[in-house]
Amino acid sequence: MLDVRSLDLHYGAAQALRSVSMKAEIGKVTCLVGRNGVGKSSLLRAIVGLKPVSGGSIGWDGADVTKMSPADRARRGIAYVPQGREIFPLLTVRENLLTGYAPLPRAQRSIPDEVFELFPVLKSMLERRGGDLSGGQQQQLAIGRALVTRPRLLVLDEPTEGIQPSIIKDIGRAISYLRDKGTMAILLVEQYFDFARDLADDWVVMERGEVMLSGPRSGLDEQEVRKYLTV
Amino acid sequence: MLLRFFLMGLDRKAGIVLTILAFLAVAVPVMTLWVPADSPFHLSVFTVSLLGKYLCFALLALALDLVWGYCGILSLGHAAFFAIGGYAMGMYLMRQIGPRGVYGNPLLPDFMVFLNWKELPWYWLGFDQFWFAAIMVLVVPGALAFAFGWFAFRSRVTGVYLSIITQALTFALLLAFFRNDMGFGGNNGLTDFKDILGYDIQADTTRVALFVATVAALALSYMIASGVIASKLGKVLVALRDAESRVRFMGYDTESYKLFAWTLSACMAGVAGALYVPQVGIINPSEFAPASSIEAVIWVAVGGRGTLAGGILGAVLVNMGKSYFTGALPELWLFALGGLFVAVTLFLPKGLLGLGAQLKAKLPGRKTSALPNAQPANHTAGQKGA
């Protein structure tokens, strides 16, 4: 389980996260929502290790990872699908997937079949360069690459941004499938409310660097959540 | 208005520096010329010239700090301006030799006779007059700096690339001045000077006078630099050191500001070189060597960049160390210099003068801002919101 406690984060003198606490459990999709600028991406970057925090702690799988490097966190099963995909444009689809081997011990270095089952288009484009794929295909590749690392925490930052509706559906199905498998916790940041609502088991709603609401979908009023997303 | 300008720059640090210099200007002549030779307070003429040499280097360091500490321009070729000033003075001194040279030619210096030259090249004309040479000491380094800066700054060359070009400049001059056919004495340079302004250059009184002149030049330059820094122009320089595009965005032509400081600095360095040559008795192309410029950077780094006084302190200390090492353990000098450079970078980023501030910031419970005025900030670009 991911256990974030009282996290503070600064960019210089500006405070982006104020005592943020939240949890993400294995076998569940936790949706992190909020308007632009509230601190969602900052929180994800802190969890993944790309930005050091100024206070609080991040617990993962029983260990305190607050001071660990991103590489160490990847080895512990945290995988990140960043906003904007960030696949390697000059590497082929296959090579992009192979970069997922980095945190794995030798014995586990293989591309799991489910990557191609979830995203068949990747199989047909194995030798195509990453930069030549469409936005939606790149998004699928980015998720596939993360899956190669055999993650136990999958962190996705706005996977539907700029993607066509049909691929959004595919991505939604993939996330459901991965949740149902029961082997990983999924932390999903979304601005597309309906997409998030259909997938969320737990909600975390942020505003101005703080968590305003959190809890399971059954305990939360949808209207309440929407209030923090709209004007 | 000039008075106001100088008064503006008169802060506590300036007061200390100028007092020390005033003391030296009085004490050294007394200790050399009036105190009897067997007294422990007597200074030999050799020591006086050595101190004078140190202070010339101090002036070079001051000039470098002006552009490095306050403008952010790391010049790795500043010794070039020093050397050019030195050559201008050297040319005057050569012409003063007159018929007393080895070959006895009243007009041509020895090395030209040796090369079979029949007449004085055009660029040596006028150097028999002190006032002309004095003007050239300022004008030639200044003009070179202006031309160089004009092209470099307008092309928006900054940072490492600018430093590399300054190295190239001094290296090119080194190669040029090595050539015999340039007419500056080739690799032997200019030497065997006889007198300056009619006075015997080896005489005790002349040596002391040169020392006092150096002290005066250093003091005047310090006041000018201090005044510049305290003025609004100086504030613009400090602002553009860390945030140049922001300053440009506010409507300031940053290239002109850099050019002003750069040219002023070169003139100061030229004066330093000009005072250096009569005190050491020789000027040769090795003064253009890239290593000389880098040593100057080390002086400023050791003393404390961006403090004006730091350069002076660093130049004197490091050169005292150099005199000791090259006398006692010559093979170790370069290692010592290199080690000093590494040590300062790792442990004394603000130099000796910044040591106080550095230690204070480390004291527990003291919440001080880590930035004394004019210390360069480390800016990382890119603060993103979520």
Next chain:
Amino acid sequence: MSAESTLLYLDGVSVSFDGFKALNSLSLVMMPGEMRAIIGPNGAGKTTMMDVITGKTRPDTGTILFEGDTDLTRLREAAIANLGIGRKFQRPTVFEPHTVWDNLELALKAPRRPLKTLTYAISRDDRARIEEILDITRLSALRSRQAGSLSHGQKQWLEIGMLLAQDPKLLLVDEPVAGMTDAETEQTAELLCSIAGKHSVIVVEHDMSFVRALGVKVTVLAEGSVLAEGSLDAVSANQQVIDTYLGR
């Protein structure tokens, strides 16, 4: 509506980047002395709109007039800045090694050439102007403090002060309260309100409590054009606005 008495008149402005339409026939009007809040979801075109006003980007089509008669699409960035249009970016870029006073002195409208600044001595008028700005930005007590040691909020106010020092007619302020504490956000709203009237202000923000505190007309941008305009309450109730924020 005619452009005559307006401060800023945008009509049918479109901008495309590599086929992506950042601004889509955007039309917006501002009167002198007005303060306007611009809101909208990510990618709505808020930054691009400011870029075309300041001349950083040239629009493909459309009219942009300043004070009814100056065509901004024909002018370069520096010229537009000289007309009195000042922009404050999200990140504070004050001069950290200098004091608050010196930062304002450097920004003040004054001759900019090196020899002029070498001999500059602060006049009584200049001093009064800086005092006035220190007062508006509530930084009077911090005038000798080094800008680098100010809090984030204080740096933002200093930067607004530096913008005011150039006596602009129109201020474009981009996400001023990002990263500020609640108290600082409130004070920033007060600060901007006190500036409006003498100056015209466009504020782009995501923080709704801040926008509410400003109490001004709100323009909602979405997908490069104006979706709705009105009071914050009116646009919040607008179903189209709600849908666009929910990503529908």
